[in-house]
Amino acid sequence: MKNVYLDSAATTQIRDEVISKMTEVMKIYGNPSSTHTFGRTAKSLIENARKAVANYLNVQAKEIVFTSGGTEADNLILNSAVRDLGVKRIITSKIEHHAVLHCVDQLKDCFDVEVAYVNLDENGNVNTSHLKELLENSDQKTIVSLMHVNNEIGNILDLEKVGNLCHEHQALFHSDTVQSIGHYTLDLNELPVDFAAVSAHKFHGPKGIGFAYIKSNSGLKSLIFGGSQERGVRAGTESVHNIVGLEEALKFAYDHLEDDKKYTNSLKNHFIEKLRKEIPGIKFNGMCSDVENSTYTLVNICLPIPADKALMLLFQLDLKGIACSKGSACQSGSDKGSHVLTEILSEEDLNKPSIRFSFSKYNTKEELDYVVEVLKDFIKK
Incomplete structure (x- = not known):
């Protein structure tokens, strides 16, 4: 068999080079929030990884917030958009990942957010004419959440077209890019995307680590409270070896x-x-x-x-x-x-x-x- x-x-499958790098980093055991040499050594690994990741996506290092994966990133973005940015309306589709759909359901129940679902064609493509109609028919502050690459049927969303449509109507645009980062080159500085979610284990990196791209000065705040890690946007001691593993995996993904x-x-x-x-x-x-x-x-x-x-x-x-x-x-x-x-x-x-x-x-x-x-x-x- x-x-x-x-x-x-x-x-x-995790690349062998990623495993080797992570094994090496696990010997550096200092808490990155500590001010002594051990802590500063660990902290420097995280910040170097942040700069490297930001460079691949052509964004600022401060716009990268490390999370436990795509699900946490999606939840962080959508929850804070409603709680902190005054979003009263979410436009999404019925074929999004459940990290988005279940989060949207919760926000609807807890914050009385209005939810609208954009129409799809028979192949699962977003009807952008209907999206435009939905955006035009409300003056409530809105966030649109549509994934870049569908994880089940592989459809690709035109991020530029959808993002421009959102911004023309003063709506925020969030995209789950879990199935595309590491497989496609995305210039998030040029694309009209405000927020994105990424997971390392989709591009031959470790599980349990990912990041949220949060456009500078967006006003998003933490979903997890505690310490001031990740510039106060994501509390909790950082998983240094996983972060470096993500960096290494993304490096190999884009180099090859x-x-x-x-x-x-x-x-x-x-x-x-x-x-x-x-x-x-x-x-x-x-x-x-x-x-x-x-x-x-x-x-x-x-x-x-x-x-x-x-x-x-x-x-x-x-x-x-x-x-x-x-x-x-x-x-x-x-x-x-x-x-x-x-x-x-x-x-x-x-x-x-x-x-x-x-x-x-x-x-x-x-x-x-x-x-x-x-x-x-x-x-x-």
Whole structure:
């Protein structure tokens, strides 16, 4: 039995270089808030990492706030926007990550915030005409929260177009960029984005560390109270080795971006071609089969299998050593179907199994051929 990992949208394999760097840094045990030599040494590692991260995104170092990951960053931004910036209205979509959707629900219940959902087309793309309409039809202070790359179907949002639309109507713009930072070059100084959320484990870094991009002088305040770490925006002793691990992972991601992107894109094209050839009746969800308008890192397929047989599919794939997902990893333990696919698929297709396969530079075409053969055998049985 082979072991084939095709769930990189959930989490990526940590680069060996990142592990080595983190192991080295873990020996530097001073508290970065301490003023003695041990503490200052640790503090300098954090600030150097902050400058490096900011440089990759062309922003100021003070605009980078380290967090435990994308979920905390999303929550920090949205909560403070309502609590501290006077936001009374949130515009989002029904296919956002639950780090945004559940946070928005909580804000609606606790702060009586108005929530509006922008329309989507049949492939899950944001209807920017409807977004413009929503922005024009209210004078309440608004934040728009729309992800850059959808984690289930791979659709890519035009950040520039949406951001300009928001700013034309004096609305703030927040984007969950968890699936795009480290995979795409983003100049956040030039793009009309006020806030962004990032997670290191999506680009071959460690879990439990990420950051929020918060545009300078935005007025956002802390979600976690205690010490004055992260310039008072995020209390708690910093995880030095994880922060340096994030920096190292981002460095390797951008140093090798074009080669890794070209290779991974070739895997996706090969996989799509093989699936179409070998499995008649297969459908591709969202925009994922359109290589020009979806991320190169994933494919989400709907298989021509009846519902009763579909119950055993993920189990059978796991028995064959294949790791994949029926949707977001955050949903994999739930009996509920994908909220993303529920919004865009017909009732007939929702009763069929949909699987997300997501790749990285560590995968091979031979692995993908093996997956296609396993799927074919399962469908024929």
